Amino acid sequence: MKTSSTTGPGLTIHALEAEGSPMDGAEKSQMGRVTIYSVMGCPHCLQAKSCLQELGLQVHEVDINQHTELWVRVKELTGRSTVPQIFFNSVHIGGNDDLNKLAPEELERLVHQVREEPVPSDSPPLPEESHVEAPGKQDGEFKCERDDWADMVEEFKQCGVIGSHRKGLRVFRNSFTGAQLVNWLEKEKGLDRSKAFETGKVLMDRKFFNSVMGKREFEESSALFRMLEHDPHSALNVREMATCSPLEAAELSETLRNMMLRLYSEHLSVDGKSVDYKAMSQSPSFEHYCELAVQLQRVELQALRREEKLAFFINIYNALVIHGNLRLGAPKNMWQRYRVALPEVEPLIHFALNCGAKGCPPIKTYTAEDIDRQLRMAAEAFLENDEGCRVDAVKGEVKLSQIFKWYKGDFGDTDEEMLNWILNHMSDSSKKSSLQTVMKGGSFKVSFMPYDWSSNSKD
Incomplete structure (x- = not known):
């Protein structure tokens, strides 16, 4: 041969x-x-x-x-x-x-x-x-049961009440007052005043609309409210109303993440080096993903356990990074990354978040039932890769990903504390032995490798 x-x-x-x-x-x-x-x-x-x-x-x-x-x-x-x-x-x-x-x-x-x-x-x-796996979950198929209140909300949107309202020097477009909603419910739906007010509270609790001033409770007054699909901010999943009954948060996030992973896989080049984002954005599967992402508007997050929140936010962050790439373009620096909304520091999430750049951790989907083991695995995999950590025992040098520089406070106040954290989260390997040798020597140098922000787009 x-x-x-x-x-x-x-x-x-x-x-x-x-x-x-x-x-x-x-x-x-x-x-x-x-x-x-x-x-x-x-x-x-x-x-x-x-x-x-x-x-x-x-x-x-x-x-x-x-x-x-x-x-x-x-x-x-x-x-x-x-x-x-x-x-x-x-x-x-x-x-x-x-x-x-x-x-x-x-x-x-x-x-x-x-x-x-x-x-x-x-x-x-x-x-x-x-x-x-069951075909339904694998294919991202969710049975949408139309919310019982959706038809009423659609009628209200068409009644001519929603418009521009002034508060001081500011004008709030696509807004309505609490009193206007209660009046409409009383007149058009035949509800007494008390029942109409309670219905307004239900609609707000079910996240059909929000207060434009951040109020938590519905008020029968001149307080202004706005439908979620009229949100003036550039959220990726607005511009239409979520009409399904609220879906279970963890299952929805897993499905969205798996749908995006499958799309990503289908549009990877044969050599795995580039992604055809243009073709992905035109795929019917991406449109189906976008339709399902709309349902995130009304997901209930307050009652989630820590493990459920971790899995939910990591999956959604990773899915929306690619979603953002398709709609808004690739991020150019660290300031365009967003932290995951969790009440306490969870250092392991840094190795689960995929930012869409070539130097990021591997893409995965996470489940609440096994989140801690999965995060541990993600950290081990990241540190095993030379893009995450390199150790030269002879020179006493350790080179780390920029992630450890940007979020150093999550890993320790000093280089020694940070290296101890890394050591405790490495799998048994020659690299771990080398790091132990470096730290036992007492004198070591820590530096940070350049981060690869280049896009893997086919174009």
Whole structure:
């Protein structure tokens, strides 16, 4: 067999050619199995899969987000928290970088082995058929039950009351007074004054409208209110009324996140390096996502537990980053990022938030039932990657992502406290051992690597 090598920026692909039978990407007979553990929307996973298919290998891809029951076993086998993780039969290769760093003769040996040898009994685990996700959740299908109050609100919007109202020197467009709503309910719906006032409170409680001055309670007075779809701010999910009965927050956020991940995956280039955002924005699936995002207007968040809030806000943040990219363009600096709205500092969320730039943590979907373990995994994966943390034990140097500089207060007041936090959140690895060595030396240098804000847009 002959070996050829193609080198590009940060990527080396070794392609094998059988003498007298040039490789054209067609799959050959294969007794064994190449397994890739991945997550949806992972560029490195796509790159690895593409490289293996160029070798004519059949690839068995397992989405860890859909089959979380396998991840503990995979981590035991690999000692790693990142994806992809690649196996040739039972031989663990590592991630995409490890695949591309294989010596040509070693890659040739592995390809020959997986073609000629059957899958051994100690091969890595595959999902059981009983663990396949329900189609409705996977496809993002939500049954919208029209809210009982929606028709009444639609009638009120058409009655001619909503318009411009002045308060002092300010004019509030698309607004109405509490008294105007109560009067309409009394006249057009035949309610007595007391019942009309209580109905106004119900409509506000159900988040059909808000006070323009931030009042928490409905008032039968000259106080001004505005429908949520008339909000003058540039929110991405306004301009139409949410008519479904309020949906459960955690389930809605998971569905939106999975829909956006699937869209992102469908529009990733074959090499995993760029995204066709223009085509994504014109996709019917994106329009369906936008329709469902409107229902966020009326989600009830006050009663959520800490775990539910974490999962909800992380999923929504990550989905809306891509939504914002499509509607508003890519962010240019850290000041265009937004913090997640949580009452207490949660340092681990920094490794779960995806900002759409190439240096960000992996894209994932989170669930309230398992949020703390998932966040821990995200931190381990981030620190395992050299874009997150690099350690030179000989020079006593530690290079970190800018995230640790921007949010240093979340990790400790001093460099030593910050490095101790990092050490406590690393998985067992040679990098962790190197960091322990550096810290035991007592004298170390901490610096921060440049952050990659460049867009991964196809254009």
